[in-house]
Amino acid sequence: MLLFVFLDGVGIxxxxxxxxxxxxxxxxxxxxxxxKLLAGREVLTERQLFRPIDAGLGVDGLPQSATGQxxxxxxxxxxxxxxxxxxAFPTQALRxxxxxxxxxxxxxxxxFRVTFAxxxxxxxxxxxxxxxxxxxxxxxxxxAAGLRFRDLDDLERGDAVYWDITHEVARGSYAxxxxxVAASEAGRRLAALxxxxxxxxxxxxxxxxxxxxxxxxxxxxxxxxxxxxxQALVAGxxxxxxxxxxxxHGNIEDPTTKGHTYNPVPLIVWGPGVSFxxxxxxxxxxxxxxLTYLERRCKTRLC
Numbered sequence: 001m002l003l004f005v006f007l008d009g010v011g012i013x014x015x016x017x018x019x020x021x022x023x024x025x026x027x028x029x030x031x032x033x034x035x036k037l038l039a040g041r042e043v044l045t046e047r048q049l050f051r052p053i054d055a056g057l058g059v060d061g062l063p064q065s066a067t068g069q070x071x072x073x074x075x076x077x078x079x080x081x082x083x084x085x086x087x088a089f090p091t092q093a094l095r096x097x098x099x100x101x102x103x104x105x106x107x108x109x110x111x112f113r114v115t116f117a118x119x120x121x122x123x124x125x126x127x128x129x130x131x132x133x134x135x136x137x138x139x140x141x142x143x144a145a146g147l148r149f150r151d152l153d154d155l156e157r158g159d160a161v162y163w164d165i166t167h168e169v170a171r172g173s174y175a176x177x178x179x180x181v182a183a184s185e186a187g188r189r190l191a192a193l194x195x196x197x198x199x200x201x202x203x204x205x206x207x208x209x210x211x212x213x214x215x216x217x218x219x220x221x222x223x224x225x226x227x228x229x230x231q232a233l234v235a236g237x238x239x240x241x242x243x244x245x246x247x248x249h250g251n252i253e254d255p256t257t258k259g260h261t262y263n264p265v266p267l268i269v270w271g272p273g274v275s276f277x278x279x280x281x282x283x284x285x286x287x288x289x290x291l292t293y294l295e296r297r298c299k300t301r302l303c
Contacts, residue, residue, distance in 0.1 A: 001200075001237075003233075004202070005203075005230075007204060009212075009249060009251030011252075012265065013038070014038065019253050024223060026223055029230065032230065032268050033266070035050075037050075044278070047272065049267065054281060055248065055265045055282070056079075059085060062259065065248055066088055070094045071248075073102060074141075075286070077284050078097065098140045102140070106287075106291055112298060113196075114197060114198060117200050119152055120150065141201070163203060165229050166181055186232075187232030188232050191235075194238070199290070199294060207222055213258050241271055242269065242272055245267075250264070
């Protein structure tokens with residue numbers, strides 16, 4: 001079993017007072033990383049890996065979401081492919097790459113039981129149909145695999161996890177009747193989904209929205225929600241499950257700017273699959289490592 005937690009907008013910055021990873025109490029992150037998520041650190045044991053990995057991929061300019069996520073979810077150097085870092089939503093060239101190389105598609109085509117754990121609201125699809133909303137690389141990654149999208153009914157049953165973790169954002173806009181959940185409960189639900197599948201993807205863009213100041217939370221508030229979820233998640237994961245955490249570009253680690261950063265991003269691996277990620281040093285290495293792990297460890301229907 002493998003769970004890939006994608007944290008949009010998390011970089012590894014220096015040990016400075018403005019960096020929330022340097023000053024905040026984040027025991028979940030620090031347990032997984034063997035210490036604080038700061039530049040200059042690397043941890044490698046039999047069941048634990050923490051390493052800053054390159055998000056620039058040899059292309060000038062600030063790393064961006066569309067190309068960074070495409071590289072992360074396909075193994076293709078997306079900025080090099082299109083000659084630049086592309087923000088927000090994938091271009092046609094990036095969508096074509098995702099449609100062909102999505103790690104969810106490749107895993108599904110190989111016969112593994114795969115799912116995308118995020119729930120989507122009816123409003124999301126209505127906005128998409130009216131062309132007022134475009135799909136992210138993560139959404140295209142699931143579409144390429146032909147997998148169903150979980151909805152608010154799944155969420156209410158505990159069979160999905162929303163990107164905001166606790167439903168606070170959803171309740172404040174389009175789902176006022178959605179019950180709040182503790183971040184720890186969201187972590188337990190994600191662990192349960194992992195136990196039922198060979199590979200699971202879940203994303204949150206709380207760090208990126210907070211870093212861009214599009215949410216009324218301080219960076220430590222957003223990271224604390226994720227941290228609480230991670231603690232419960234790790235406690236609930238089966239012993240033979242591998243947890244992979246990474247990001248597409250830096251943002252929340254530097255609150256002095258509203259934009260992205262040039263910082264590397266974290267690669268955290270926890271569990272029996274650590275050795276498959278030893279040679280990952282940039283975004284393009286994550287998908288090949290995941291697929292190799294699945295092929296070598298998960299020959300049976302459930303790994």
